[in-house]
Amino acid sequence: MRIATWNVNGINGRLLILLDWLAAAKPDVVCLQELKAPQDKFPAAAIEKAGYGAIWQGQARWNGVAILARGCTPVETHRGLPGDPSDEQARYIEAAIGGVLVGGLYAPNGNPHPGPKFDYKLAWNERLIAHAKMLYGLTEPVVVAGDYNVIPTDLDVYKPERWQDDALFQPEPRAQYRRLVDQGWVDALRHLHPDARLYTFWDYWRNAFARNAGIRIDHLLLNPAAAARLESAGVDTDVRAREGTSDHAPTWIDLKDG
Template structure:
């Protein structure tokens, strides 16, 4: 079973890239983040022609998540449980979850936390706390699951090029890393580090300052596996070649292969 996650930074702009990647790699599920379109504008028909049915949770111009699947699936969540609704009664489009192939697959786009001052960072931490609580609920129900997507977290200094970010960046602040470790302390496995325990394994390179040609990247796209799913893990690796394409996303697909 092959499950991939990819922040595409606008699905309409990157639709040819996604189509080409699907044709070459044929994952069972592809989790997309930052689709940047309303749900009704998601190009489901173009992916359906490739054999993928989809569910999208979008909003105009920002955020947005979607799951494409070759397997039959049931939608189990369209937002992250436990987060309070804002006054508008609407959630930011940052989470969608399905059950497919006997595994619950949560696709997440975690807030960056660097905008909005103290309130923006507090919202990031609250989101991470809700994610941990949801993982705890799934574990208590003995559910096999994967929580994958753009976490906007560099878990350790090994997950970023030296000197690329200051210590006050929301992606590396101690409170951020503590909450990522909280998922591990629950018993979840960081798929990439289970396969490659040390060294640079990047999933994101900024468009600025020659980050891609200089390989000054970050590992911020993760797949966290529940215990029985972790036992099935064969590989977890980013597809770096995609970053060399014309007008690419600043992220590349990260592919998890299970036996």
């Protein structure tokens, strides 16, 4: 089973690129972020024609998350991150697919830092940590995938000194990510490539992609049952090279059959 995550940065504007990638890569499960589309503007028909069932939580202009499953419809188990009923931002969705529980997330960016957006980022992360603790205790395989908007270590950034003032690189969210992983989750990409400079995001400006001046902020975390099935993990950087594409690249894992 191949499970991928991709911040598509506007699903309708990138739809042809998404469909081409689905046809070429044939992932079994895809977590999408930053749909930037209201609920009724999600391109469900085009995705169904490509062979994928979908669930999604849309939001006009901002945010938005979806889970796609090849050849079936994901069985939704959660919509929205628990812990704050007043939070209306579309940032978390969860489903059971083929015996695996998949959580798809788009964590807050938090810029400008400091300020209310950074405070919201930290509070949202705390809710994620609490929910992840519950998920970790499940016996079935669990994968929590998405754009975490945190650069975990200096190895995950081209030039750390250029990100010192950015919310993604502040000590507080990095410490929260460590606390999350310390529950026992396996960061799949880093686990299989412990010393590699692998990036999942490159800015549009300053020719960042051509220079490989990127950061790693898209992560797939696995509980023990999922980690026991982990075979490979990677980043489809060729998708980032396409004209008009997202500033993120699809990131994926392969799980052997259970």
